[in-house]
Amino acid sequence: MASTSGRDAFVEFERVQKSYDGETLVVKDLNLRIPKGEFLTMLGPSGSGKTTCLMMLAGFETATHGDIRLDGRPINHIPPHKRGIGMVFQNYALFPHMTIAENLSFPLEVRGMGKSEREGKIRRALDMVEMGGFEGRRPAQLSGGQQQRVALARALVFEPELVLMDEPLGALDKQLREKMQFEITHLAHNLGITTVYVTHDQTEALTMSDRVAVFNDGRIQQIAPPDELYESPQNSFVAQFIGENNTLEGTVKEIKGGVALVELDDGGVIDAKPVNVERPGERTLVSIRPERVEFNRERLQAGVHTLKAEVLEFIYMGDIFRTRLRVAGCDDFIIKTRNAPDQRRLQPGEQIEIGWLPEDCRALDLPAR
Amino acid sequence: MADTAADMPTDIVGALRTPDGRPLKQALAQAERRARIRALVLVLPLLAFVLLTFIIPIGQMLSRSLLNDTFSANMPALTRWFDENPGAEPDEAAFEALVMDLRAAKEARTQGAVGTRINYEVPGTRSLFTKTARRADRIEPPYREAVLDVDKDWARRDLWAAMRSAAAPVTTNFYQAALDRKITPEGEFAFADKQSRIYITLFVRTFVLALAITGLCLVLGFPVAHLLAVLPMRKASLLLILVLLPFWTSLLVRTTSWMVLLQGQGVINDTLVALGVLGDENRLSLMYNQAGTIIAMTHILLPFMILPLYSVMKTIPPSYARAARSLGATSWTTFRRIYVPQTVPGIGAGAILVFILAVGYYITPALVGGATGTLISNQIAFHMQESLNWSLAAALATMLLAAVLVLYWVYDRIVGIDNMKLG
Numbered sequence A: 001m002a003s004t005s006g007r008d009a010f011v012e013f014e015r016v017q018k019s020y021d022g023e024t025l026v027v028k029d030l031n032l033r034i035p036k037g038e039f040l041t042m043l044g045p046s047g048s049g050k051t052t053c054l055m056m057l058a059g060f061e062t063a064t065h066g067d068i069r070l071d072g073r074p075i076n077h078i079p080p081h082k083r084g085i086g087m088v089f090q091n092y093a094l095f096p097h098m099t100i101a102e103n104l105s106f107p108l109e110v111r112g113m114g115k116s117e118r119e120g121k122i123r124r125a126l127d128m129v130e131m132g133g134f135e136g137r138r139p140a141q142l143s144g145g146q147q148q149r150v151a152l153a154r155a156l157v158f159e160p161e162l163v164l165m166d167e168p169l170g171a172l173d174k175q176l177r178e179k180m181q182f183e184i185t186h187l188a189h190n191l192g193i194t195t196v197y198v199t200h201d202q203t204e205a206l207t208m209s210d211r212v213a214v215f216n217d218g219r220i221q222q223i224a225p226p227d228e229l230y231e232s233p234q235n236s237f238v239a240q241f242i243g244e245n246n247t248l249e250g251t252v253k254e255i256k257g258g259v260a261l262v263e264l265d266d267g268g269v270i271d272a273k274p275v276n277v278e279r280p281g282e283r284t285l286v287s288i289r290p291e292r293v294e295f296n297r298e299r300l301q302a303g304v305h306t307l308k309a310e311v312l313e314f315i316y317m318g319d320i321f322r323t324r325l326r327v328a329g330c331d332d333f334i335i336k337t338r339n340a341p342d343q344r345r346l347q348p349g350e351q352i353e354i355g356w357l358p359e360d361c362r363a364l365d366l367p368a369r
Numbered sequence B: 001m002a003d004t005a006a007d008m009p010t011d012i013v014g015a016l017r018t019p020d021g022r023p024l025k026q027a028l029a030q031a032e033r034r035a036r037i038r039a040l041v042l043v044l045p046l047l048a049f050v051l052l053t054f055i056i057p058i059g060q061m062l063s064r065s066l067l068n069d070t071f072s073a074n075m076p077a078l079t080r081w082f083d084e085n086p087g088a089e090p091d092e093a094a095f096e097a098l099v100m101d102l103r104a105a106k107e108a109r110t111q112g113a114v115g116t117r118i119n120y121e122v123p124g125t126r127s128l129f130t131k132t133a134r135r136a137d138r139i140e141p142p143y144r145e146a147v148l149d150v151d152k153d154w155a156r157r158d159l160w161a162a163m164r165s166a167a168a169p170v171t172t173n174f175y176q177a178a179l180d181r182k183i184t185p186e187g188e189f190a191f192a193d194k195q196s197r198i199y200i201t202l203f204v205r206t207f208v209l210a211l212a213i214t215g216l217c218l219v220l221g222f223p224v225a226h227l228l229a230v231l232p233m234r235k236a237s238l239l240l241i242l243v244l245l246p247f248w249t250s251l252l253v254r255t256t257s258w259m260v261l262l263q264g265q266g267v268i269n270d271t272l273v274a275l276g277v278l279g280d281e282n283r284l285s286l287m288y289n290q291a292g293t294i295i296a297m298t299h300i301l302l303p304f305m306i307l308p309l310y311s312v313m314k315t316i317p318p319s320y321a322r323a324a325r326s327l328g329a330t331s332w333t334t335f336r337r338i339y340v341p342q343t344v345p346g347i348g349a350g351a352i353l354v355f356i357l358a359v360g361y362y363i364t365p366a367l368v369g370g371a372t373g374t375l376i377s378n379q380i381a382f383h384m385q386e387s388l389n390w391s392l393a394a395a396l397a398t399m400l401l402a403a404v405l406v407l408y409w410v411y412d413r414i415v416g417i418d419n420m421k422l423g
Ligand SMILES: Nc1ncnc2c1ncn2[C@@H]1O[C@H](COP(=O)(O)OP(=O)(O)O)[C@@H](O)[C@H]1O
Pocket: A020, A021, A026, A044, A045, A046, A047, A048, A049, A050, A051, A052, A053
């Protein structure tokens, strides 16, 4: 994994704050270091300040406080057109009165590049996104996916070292989106450019990124590679925002040898990994992924605590089975099992016992209601 | 198992039919006809209104500019003589017909109208008709000598040429006049006398001033429209009210207030003199000339430029400008190459609106234009109200209409009418 030490950070936010109205902070104390060549995704619900961060980096908004550095240089006072940052917008922002070739030519012309050099670069950029042959068309004559590709080519044609993308795939249908996710990641890695990608779609974030920064309420809640983010969420927001999750409320009884004993509100007791609980008596939210729940007695580790559960519903989903249980007074406890020849299908009304490995069950902060 | 294609009955050639056997095309046409009729009934009142108030008057105007039967209706005998003797010099029979007609005209009191009609062509001849008609009862044969005794002007060749051309109900005389031309008795197409050559100058002045006003409106209106489009909602509404304020004030009041501002002893001159910018003896003449017309009309027509521009600018997302900046363009390049081209539909709509309104404007130039700042419309109004030469007024108006249509066509070729956004 790329080092994130201060010296070789290519993009650096340091204690950045942003307020539009002087009353509320939209971005609160943002610290972020992005090494060269990394694909970093800002993930978070709508209104969490992702676009604002991107706009500050691009130079369209100024930080109310703090420093933003690009390649070691503070850029607070550099106008947007001198930052040399490629950008892809959600609505693509292809100039409607220009052809595709003219759109791509624009950044090269304003850099004073000669005609023959421009033509070569335009052709290569269009070939790169498999849009060769569309030079003479207008943006309105292209499909959404094609416009997306052209927007990408335009952001890359002047060979920026940093590319920003704000929900670029938001307007595409699911299939096209998945294809483009794959292509964008490939392009970014092959060209070795640093990418800051904004999305509110967690699947997109997980599949594309080297690292994901989870935003909520103007703060980065956790910044980690996708696997770590999914398997080791650092707080209850991240756990609930990324992937599907079962949560149960309880109180910490004791913490011993890296395992917390949690007494659930209805009296059941479970083992969990203490993540941000420190001492007995604290209220906690334990979180467990549906695919990590085990109901097969033989496969359960000896000695772990188990809970009684009643099967409420069995849903056949092709590659997996989704079973809804009532556990500790909670009616929407989900378990997912793979559709395999030896897999047992649970029947509604069945009484079972469920358990898990203590490290798969995370005792997190209980968010205030 | 029936598949869906087999459910749909088809005939031998394969045309689709509805389940009750009618060809699909026919059923579709019938269904659409009903909708079309309903739509037609809805627009019928408007159609009738437009026909009554717009198409018919314009048609009337066109026909009036070409048809004028004042002479042929009131001078039937002479008209017949002209018909029977094409190209002939007036003989005794012609003078007899003239006397008969003048007697009848005197009875019907139409000699004045006839005289006025000929007076358009040959100035100063109206009295000839009234005087001779008054004495027509006492004129005895031989008519030629007798009439020439009344006034020897009756021998003028140009007078007889004018009567001959006025006898034809369809005439291009008024268009000739509107073009400052005339057809000489020798049949040549020539310039009219110097003192009556005014219309070409006026047409040119009208179009030049209208262009200047359109240009000024664009230059002044563009920043305002841009401001309207980027300001937050509440401030934009306030500014919009200010832009629309002139619409809620009477045109006459606005023009008069410009007179108060612009006149020699007016607010602007007084201020400049008081500030010492101007000496008291060389006050600017801002009124009763072209400057007055341009200033007052620019102000009056400005909203017609601002509104279409605003409605177009409002729909241009800020992300285009941002994209251009991020691609390396300075704000000036972004404005010139990205923003302005996207406002072209608004510029086009505003420009053509202001231009057409300016070309036809009449009250303001009449009040502040003086001698050098009046436009062709003022001449049209003059012929409608003062000289009562409606045919000439109609010919001038038709030429104005034609010129505007030509410009409209040129505009369509250059900018494209469908590339214009009015609202
Ligand atoms: N130009 C602006 N003026 C005022 N408030 C804004 C502006 N842009 C965004 N905001 C506010 O800032 C917050 C964060 O917005 P944004 O950065 O767009 O979030 P995200 O991209 O994560 O959805 C929102 O509450 C939004 O209403």
